[in-house]
Amino acid sequence: MQFENTREFAQELDQKDELRAYKDQFLFPKVEGKEVIYFAGNSLGLQPKNTQKYVDEVMKDWADLAVEGHFYAEKPWWDYHERLAIPLSKIVGAKPQEITVMNTLTVNLHLLMVSFYRPQGKRYKIICEEKAFPSDQYLLQSQVRFHGYEHTDAIVEIKKREGEHNFRTQDILDTIEEVGDECALLLIGGVNYYTGQVFDMKAITEAGHAVGAMVGWDLAHAAGNIKLELHNWNVDFASWCSYKYMNSGPGNASGCFIHERFHGQKNINRFEGWWGTSKETRFLMKPEFEPMNNADAWQLSNAPILALAPYLASLELFDTVGMDSLIKKRNLMVSFLTYVLKEIAVESDSDFEIITPSSQKDRGTQLSVFLHGEGRKIFDYLMKNGVITDWREPNVIRLAPAPFYCSYEDMFEFGQILKKAILESRSKKV
Numbered sequence: 001m002q003f004e005n006t007r008e009f010a011q012e013l014d015q016k017d018e019l020r021a022y023k024d025q026f027l028f029p030k031v032e033g034k035e036v037i038y039f040a041g042n043s044l045g046l047q048p049k050n051t052q053k054y055v056d057e058v059m060k061d062w063a064d065l066a067v068e069g070h071f072y073a074e075k076p077w078w079d080y081h082e083r084l085a086i087p088l089s090k091i092v093g094a095k096p097q098e099i100t101v102m103n104t105l106t107v108n109l110h111l112l113m114v115s116f117y118r119p120q121g122k123r124y125k126i127i128c129e130e131k132a133f134p135s136d137q138y139l140l141q142s143q144v145r146f147h148g149y150e151h152t153d154a155i156v157e158i159k160k161r162e163g164e165h166n167f168r169t170q171d172i173l174d175t176i177e178e179v180g181d182e183c184a185l186l187l188i189g190g191v192n193y194y195t196g197q198v199f200d201m202k203a204i205t206e207a208g209h210a211v212g213a214m215v216g217w218d219l220a221h222a223a224g225n226i227k228l229e230l231h232n233w234n235v236d237f238a239s240w241c242s243y244k245y246m247n248s249g250p251g252n253a254s255g256c257f258i259h260e261r262f263h264g265q266k267n268i269n270r271f272e273g274w275w276g277t278s279k280e281t282r283f284l285m286k287p288e289f290e291p292m293n294n295a296d297a298w299q300l301s302n303a304p305i306l307a308l309a310p311y312l313a314s315l316e317l318f319d320t321v322g323m324d325s326l327i328k329k330r331n332l333m334v335s336f337l338t339y340v341l342k343e344i345a346v347e348s349d350s351d352f353e354i355i356t357p358s359s360q361k362d363r364g365t366q367l368s369v370f371l372h373g374e375g376r377k378i379f380d381y382l383m384k385n386g387v388i389t390d391w392r393e394p395n396v397i398r399l400a401p402a403p404f405y406c407s408y409e410d411m412f413e414f415g416q417i418l419k420k421a422i423l424e425s426r427s428k429k430v
């Protein structure tokens with residue numbers, strides 16, 4: 001498609017957009033009375049308008065039924081979390097029984113490592129990407145320390161090449177082969193939080209298994225953003241937060257995938273609690289743990305219903321629209337945004353650089369723009385003028401236009417504001 005950087009052209013794209021009505025189903029912050037252009041869906045997704053209703057329903061059931069709500073609420077609380085498994089399984093490409101929802105992301109990765117990081121003899125190393133999301137670095141360092149290793153020895157980081165912004169798949173595969181039978185676990189972010197690069201999860205999972213390692217993925221930036229096929233890729237386990245692309249609210253519950261080949265095992269290493277035991281006998285309060293024959297065996301506590309309600313509201317929207325439609329719009333939107341950025345770079349004689357891979361299969365919704373020069377000032381100008389983006393040191397602005405609630409006109413408008421920001425910051429300098 002031949003793009004044009006004009007308002008009319010953007011409006012035309014909006015008119016043809018089959019998902020355009022969904023923008024109206026989300027609540028936008030306002031700056032000076034005007035709804036913002038929201039490009040921070042990779043950090044905290046917007047609130048769907050129907051979320052309040054789901055939360056109110058739980059509050060009302062609690063008021064009207066109190067303890068009886070566990071079994072007699074409209075959506076009974078004791079198995080409320082199961083309602084999330086079917087829509088989530090479609091989003092991440094899993095069987096519903098491979099999905100559970102509990103805790104938060106870092107907590108879940110720790111719990112999953114209890115089962116899937118079992119260092120023994122010379123097989124004790126973990127491979128991850130360099131400059132992983134800090135929580136993942138702390139997670140891995142504390143885990144290897146817990147098992148009595150030095151992180152400088154036990155953690156092997158996949159490196160980028162000098163002067164390059166993204167990882168090369170071949171370099172990742174080579175690292176896996178080099179570490180070979182010393183590798184106990186691969187744990188990588190499926191979409192890099194800084195650059196938006198999408199990893200070849202299928203090939204990497206295969207390579208990890210070929211050397212006898214377990215393979216887990218942190219899907220914080222992948223779930224609800226890119227096409228996933230966790231079951232078919234044979235991934236051992238994965239986890240994601242729900243407040244980024246999944247619009248479930250700040251700090252909200254996390255989803256987990258555990259491949260079915262690990263289900264129904266009594267002797268697997270796992271930290272356990274009463275919500276992981278068989279539903280049939282749970283309330284007999286027996287001393288023996290009888291694991292659920294699915295991913296719910298990893299559940300510990302009774303579920304936080306007030307947190308699950310917004311997640312369920314959001315998943316029902318995902319289920320109505322489907323990942324394929326979202327991805328179709330995402331691809332066109334990100335191509336258009338790339339075009340707008342390049343036009344603005346020329347018009348404003350700027351040398352900012354998109355560090356996200358340019359090919360569609362290697363990126364999702366996020367574009368990371370490296371600003372050489374007046375970085376932080378431009379970010380501040382955007383914020384003041386109603387464009388919410390995300391700033392990362394030393395000089396990167398991350399733009400993540402979520403297909404649910406961003407329009408093509410947003411992209412055009414953003415370009416105009418960005419141009420003003422650049423010209424203004426320059427005129428102040430001289």
Ligand SMILES: *Cc1c(COP(=O)(O)O)cnc(C)c1O
Pocket residue numbers: 104105106107133135136189193218220221241251
């Ligand atoms: C956002 C994010 C987290 C945050 O985890 P919480 O435990 O939910 O705070 C962890 N890892 C990655 C890669 C993330 O992007």
